[in-house]
Amino acid sequence: xxxxxxxxxxxxxxxxxxxxxxxxxxxxxxxxxxxxxxxxxxxxxxxxxxxxxxxxxxxxxxxxxxxxxxxxxxxxxx
Numbered sequence: 001x002x003x004x005x006x007x008x009x010x011x012x013x014x015x016x017x018x019x020x021x022x023x024x025x026x027x028x029x030x031x032x033x034x035x036x037x038x039x040x041x042x043x044x045x046x047x048x049x050x051x052x053x054x055x056x057x058x059x060x061x062x063x064x065x066x067x068x069x070x071x072x073x074x075x076x077x078x
Contacts, residue, residue, distance in 0.1 A: 005049075017057055019046040038062050 006027050009015055013029035019037070020026075021044035028036065033046050037059040047054040 015049075017046050017048045018054065019044050021045060033057070034059055 005018075006015055009027065009029035009032050011029060011032055013031065015027045016030045017033040018027045019033065019041070022036075022041065028046075030048065033048075037044055037046055038061055042062060042064050046057045046059065048057040049055075
């Protein structure tokens with residue numbers, strides 16, 4: 001791993017992900033990462049650490065929506 005990676009997320013769980021689109025110091029547990037990127041920051045590309053390497057993470061159930069637009073069409077980003 002490069003540089004300093006904190007051991008704990010702000011919630012107290014172990015850091016497993018980062019998002020360079022949020023900030024170069026944005027490290028999260030998987031739950032916080034998923035929640036943040038499911039509800040906003042839809043176009044960010046978070047990564048998870050696997051075997052010492054950062055790999056692109058697909059956020060589950062990411063839904064794009066606009067609360068000011070009434071439409072029956074929505075989709076989940078895969």
